[in-house]
Amino acid sequence: MTGGPVRVLVADDKENMRKLLAKILADGYAVEEAEDGARALSLVATRPYDVVVTDIRMPGADGFELLGAVKARAPDTEVVMMTGYATIADAVRAMRMGAFDYLEKPFDPDAALAVVARAAEHKRLADAARRDDASGGEPSSFHNLVGRSARMRAVYGLLDKAAGLDITVLLLGETGTGKELAARAIHYHSARRERRFVPVNCGALPAELVESELFGHARGAFTGAAAAKAGLFEEAQGGSLFLDEVGELPLPAQVKLNRALQEREIRRVGDTQPLKVDVRVIAATHRDLREEVRAGRFREDLFYRLHVFPVTLPPLRERAEDVPLLAQHFLAKHARALRRELAGGFDPEALRRLAGYPWPGNVRELENAVERAVAVSSGDRVRVADLPAEVAGAAPAGPEPADLAKLPYKEAVAEARDRTSREYLVALLAEFGGNVTRAAERAGMERESLHRLLRRYGLRSDDFK
Template sequence: MERARVLVVDDKENILKLFARILGDGYEVTSAADGGRAISLIGAQEFDVIVTDLRMPGADGFEVLRAAKARAPDTEVVMMTAYATVQDAVTAMKQGAYDYLQKPFDPDDAALVVARALERKRLRAQAETLLRELEGVYAFHNLVGKSAPMKDVYRLLEQASKLDITVLLNGETGTGKELAARAIHYHSARKERRFVPVNCGALPSELVESELFGHAKGAFTGAVGAKPGLFEEAEGGTIFLDEIGELPLAVQVKLNRVLQEKEIRRVGDNRPVKVDVRVIAATHRDLRAEVAAGRFREDLFYRVNVFPVVLPALRDRRDDIPLLASHFLEKHAGALRKPISGVEADALRALTGYPWPGNVRELENAIERAVAVARGAKVELRDLPPEVKGTQEGAIPGEVLARMPYRDAVDLARDRVSRDYLTVLMREHEGNVTHAALQAGMERESLHRLLKRYGIRSDDFKTR
């Protein structure tokens, strides 16, 4: 393993010899007897850690620190100081120094400070590597698609990443709203801080406020201690409020105040807490219609709708389906270690013709299933889910039907009838699963399972 490189700067030879002795075994130590020599070395060589005296003739420790920050910003700097100049060392830390050693110091303490400085440098390097990887994973070009609608989306997302403003992502379930939110965050000035995703529709109504804003000790039964909320967890970063339209009206009032005042109040605590958080919201609902119906506050709508971006449904960008299918095929064939190289023409026609009510998420699930059951070198029509391989623009083309085994054709007919029946049933009962189950003559749990199987959300039919 390459040894860590340390530059020691001091005008006293005994200090230089001391560091050469205590760091000699595990480090490559370079000595400089004055600040000017150290500055010239910083420009010519790479160092992991610099240990420099604060007061020296000529260029002092502050000048060495400034040179290091300008020429080698990843290098950690440790200051050495006498008792009378400790305040100067604290000032140096405010300017970017990692720590300081007060003379006279114990050799073991000095070795420990250098080791900690080196570890900090390594952790920062690892964090930067991970951040670059995340930037690559959530690069805008990874939001697969070359259609005109998606090119417009890429342009808007890139603009949003450069502006520290609230963004509202509109789109049906499965269109990739969270992926878009992450892409914005990891290309923004806040990328080094946390991205905190919150599914507002999944939060229990009685705990929504506590989860978002935190609570004080004793605020309610079971609150045995104070707990910060998700906004505080996202401090300096981004909070992603998915399905914001599901928030109760009472919480909407408080969220609007948070966006306006840039502060939260924990449940049971009247003291405000300042927060610096960028909000990205998302919804599959028409929030203007929700405002008109009294289910979403108008003032909150205007606060979150600062920079709206609409993610198109997959049926509105069919040109992207072959590209997406290829992308997911490569992903899942690799994960399942199956040597599958492509999609047969008739299977691709079926994929392109299907309306994809579950959008990109449903397409990925269909490709993953196809890869899992495929027996050949390519995905064939028989490998696709029944509803996909038999439907093209809502009809069953004869050439597709003729290639299907009898059992698959029967399964397809049953699935299509079931999907149509459940859709009408839920529409008639406005999303009320209990009432719908009574009419259908089945248990509520059984109806829930069927709805999940066919990708039908009861919430989509609720008029409230």
């Protein structure tokens, strides 16, 4: 958000609600309106906004889909959800997905203005932080993916290239590494961003209904098919279809999927006429598909049809330097969702336990652990006792701060070279709450020298404040 009025999009299918919000925000805000979810998706795909205020229930696309589109394309844009009393649970769910806040209808105009003002200020601060981050030459996020390790920066580059190429993408990696976030980033950064992103978990589809769900069915195609039904390929027409856990598809569905990719047409179950489709398929799996092919569980022709542009998301244990950044990101997110004030962030020892845990469930497990810690914490910060037992009992990353951070820097390097050097810096920043001046004094070096070391090891002082 730079100079000029704050840009706000109001999405609601009720005209009186749109006009009310436009009147409330008339002073100092540039308000645009969308009469349904489809129009809102088109606007956020082509225009920048500081704040989006959206109803949850809308035709065309609901508030959750709009929230996902906004956060994938422009993560710093804040989203405020509007809800009736009966859907408060949905609003809380939306905040866990990244919404800034929610307004319960009917709302007080002053309260609505205050929420939008807070959201706009949060966006302004995020913009400033992003500009500072960009000046350091190392991106800390790509859409809703977070991390500045070398592994993640390489992934960002591949995802950016994939977005510009209208080809099939295969996302590989363990469960919980962020494959759906990567798929959304590709879609909302591509030329198809104005059309729908349709996700489906192939492993959750009943085997007998897989083909009907993907390709649709004709009336009377099977018992209970009282009317014709469009499948997910048709729903995604012009946009992207995300096939999560594609390795779980039964072999008959794999045959039809391969044909759909090859011929760019589908045939509804029980129908004789093919339908042309214009859909970009993004598939994902945690399985080794080459091994699945050798075992006869996955078709070789489909494997090569999907394996056009593979991108592997690394497990969290292979980018442990991103754990503090991710933990702070999730703390801020869930503190907002749970209406908690945690100005103190993480206790340094709690942060070291998080960094020392191997995270077999990857980023998803880390987020769940932080959400739990936020929920059970008391006071103004998260402590070791607030962490799940298996995390709290993990060996801390590196030597104790009391031992390591008090050594002169050269001695610490001599003790254990690069890995300990990084752990030394982590402990040093944790001890001084990210205060680079005080940390440099303790280390016996110039402030700029410490900044260079922080950049070398992918650390930011702000992550420890």
